[in-house]
Amino acid sequence: MKNISIRLKITLWFSAIMLLITAVTFCAILWADYSVLQKTICDNLIETVEDNEDEIEFFKHYDDNESDRNADQYISYGNGYLEIDDDFLDKVNGISTALYRDTGELLYGENFLAKETQKLSFSDRVIQEVSSGGITYYVFDCALTSPGTENLWLRGIVSEEQGTQQFSSIVKLSAVALPVLLILAVIGGYWIASRALRPVHKITEAASQINQGRDLKKRIGLGEGSDELHELANVFDDMFRRLDSAFQAEQQFTSDASHELRTPVSVIMAQCEYTLEKKRTAAEYEEALGVIQRQGGRMSRLIDDMLCFARMEHSSGYPKERLNFSMLAEDICEDMSLLKTQNIILTWEVAPDIWINGSRMLLSRLLANLISNAYRYGKRDGEIHVRLIGGDKENILTVGDNGIGIPSDIQEKIFERFYRADSSRSSEGTGLGLAMVRDIAAYHGGSVEVSSEVGKGSVFSVRFPS
Numbered sequence: 001m002k003n004i005s006i007r008l009k010i011t012l013w014f015s016a017i018m019l020l021i022t023a024v025t026f027c028a029i030l031w032a033d034y035s036v037l038q039k040t041i042c043d044n045l046i047e048t049v050e051d052n053e054d055e056i057e058f059f060k061h062y063d064d065n066e067s068d069r070n071a072d073q074y075i076s077y078g079n080g081y082l083e084i085d086d087d088f089l090d091k092v093n094g095i096s097t098a099l100y101r102d103t104g105e106l107l108y109g110e111n112f113l114a115k116e117t118q119k120l121s122f123s124d125r126v127i128q129e130v131s132s133g134g135i136t137y138y139v140f141d142c143a144l145t146s147p148g149t150e151n152l153w154l155r156g157i158v159s160e161e162q163g164t165q166q167f168s169s170i171v172k173l174s175a176v177a178l179p180v181l182l183i184l185a186v187i188g189g190y191w192i193a194s195r196a197l198r199p200v201h202k203i204t205e206a207a208s209q210i211n212q213g214r215d216l217k218k219r220i221g222l223g224e225g226s227d228e229l230h231e232l233a234n235v236f237d238d239m240f241r242r243l244d245s246a247f248q249a250e251q252q253f254t255s256d257a258s259h260e261l262r263t264p265v266s267v268i269m270a271q272c273e274y275t276l277e278k279k280r281t282a283a284e285y286e287e288a289l290g291v292i293q294r295q296g297g298r299m300s301r302l303i304d305d306m307l308c309f310a311r312m313e314h315s316s317g318y319p320k321e322r323l324n325f326s327m328l329a330e331d332i333c334e335d336m337s338l339l340k341t342q343n344i345i346l347t348w349e350v351a352p353d354i355w356i357n358g359s360r361m362l363l364s365r366l367l368a369n370l371i372s373n374a375y376r377y378g379k380r381d382g383e384i385h386v387r388l389i390g391g392d393k394e395n396i397l398t399v400g401d402n403g404i405g406i407p408s409d410i411q412e413k414i415f416e417r418f419y420r421a422d423s424s425r426s427s428e429g430t431g432l433g434l435a436m437v438r439d440i441a442a443y444h445g446g447s448v449e450v451s452s453e454v455g456k457g458s459v460f461s462v463r464f465p466s
Contacts, residue, residue, distance in 0.1 A: 010197075014189040015182075022182045026175075041162050042127055042138055048095045049142050049156035055085035056099065058148025075107055080148060084108055094162040102151045113137055113157050122153045136160045199229040203236060210240065217244055261302060264295035271295075305432040308365070309417075312443050318359035320444075325363065325395065325464075326354045329388050332367050341375040344401075348386040354395050356464055358444045366440040369433040370399040370460050377458075378403035394446075395464045402457035411450050437462070 060080035073084040082099075090097050090109040098109030102122065111117065116132045117139060128139040137159050144152040210218050219237045224230075268291075275288040311318060329350050337346040356363075367386070374384045378401045387398045406414060413419050415438045418431040437460070441448045445465050452458035 010193040011186065011190045014193070015186045018182055018185045018189070022178050026178050038160060041158055041160065042140075044093060045095055045127075045138055045140050045156050045158045046125075048089060048092060049097055049140050049154050052088050052090075052097050052156075053142055053144060053154055055088040056144060056146075056149060056152070056154075057083045057085075058146065059083060060148075073108065077107070077152075078148065082107075082149070082152075095156055095158045097154060097156045100153045100155055102153060107152070111155065111157060113139075117155070117157065122155070130157075196229075199233060203229075203233055207236070261299060264299045264302075267295045268292050302432070305436060308362075308436060309432070309439065312362075312439055318362050318443070320357045320359055322355060322357055323360055323363075324353065325356045325358070326350050326352050326388060328360065328363060329367060329386065329397070332364055332371070333386050336368065336371045336375075339375060342378060342380040342382070344375055344378045344380070344382045344384060346371065346384045346386070348388075350386070350388045351390050354388060354390040356395060356444070356466070358464075362440045362443060366437050366462065367397070367399070369437050370462075373433055373460075374399055374401040374403065374458075377401070382457075391466060394466055397462040397464070398459055400457065400459040405454040405456055406450065406452040406458050407454055408452075411452060414450070415448070 058077065058080055059082075072086055073088075075082045075084065084099070088097075088109075089095075096110045096112055098111040098114075099107045100122070101107060104118065106114070113130065113132060116130050116137075120128065120130060120139060122141045122143070124141060124143045126141070128141075130137045130139055137157055140156045142154045142156075144150070144154065206218055217240075219240060271288050271291045275285065280288070330348065333346060333348040333350070339346075371384060371386065378384060382402045384399065384401045387396075387400075389396050415434050417435040419435075438448050441462050441464070446463050448460060448462045450458055450460050
């Protein structure tokens, strides 16, 4: 069964169930038909005997009867005689009817089972059964009640096989019709299973093409539909779309990282080659080592940022704890206020006792990156203001400055990795600071946005769930 396709498995299970249903239906039909036929036989027996009851009359004198005497039968009985009308049916449709005295003496009619029923006592209007030769016969007795016939009985007998021919026809019809219906149902089930599983084949084919060609732009595209398979296909398409976007971003990140690392490596290699061409003075060696130190520091910061991004890709990369974000923010602001880069003043307004679940190191890095970015693009003698407020649903951290501002057309791009607004790329930053702020905020279930106007400054707002 392991190598059998799902379509065939469904068909086999469907066939087994249909076979069981057919067998049960066949048995139910046979039982129902047999029961109905036997009841019909008994009803006909009762009806025939009761009809014959009306055809027997008692007369004291022969002249009292004014009916057609040539067709009727006359039997002496008691102080008169019995007239048996010519409509009396002693044998019809396999039913035989006989007239008896209550002593068991046969007066008129036919009883093909006289020997077997000789010792069977009369029972008024009750169906009795007698077996003979492995066949069951139904016996129905009827006591006559008209004047002069008080001690007379009519006895009707019929075989249970009276409806055999009809029953056999029903059996033959069922034996032919039900297998045909079963075959049609199996064929229909196979066709329905094939049609229902066609989207699965399409999903498999698309996934195989993606796997072989590594083309994440391939989509299943089942079209409109609300069933489970269409939902599955849509989920796969969304997954492929996200994977494609993630792989493109990863490729871009790798390309940009290679470019960023190539520059300091090239500078270090060029500086080493230049310095080693001949003997240099102590001042020249010192200058060369300074260049190598700066470029090495840049590489170290870049590698550290890249490792941070890699660790954030895993939920367990930076364990979270319940921490007092207010105290953390105040400590960072106090430390960074000592920088006084370009004579910029850093102030802060922090609401007390704001607690969140997060990584102390990442949250410190987030705030430090925002403040560093404000220093880097601030105006001389300007100011930076940090504000932290709490709420029932979210906590909001804002870092504002009155620096050069950010043009509206690049405000979304500044959160991309390795993007820097200055085209010269001469900044000491790695181009990953704001991208890291965005990812750290997302790592804590939050978001970041910027509001800026050229020449007036920028405000970065980070929202964290409470």
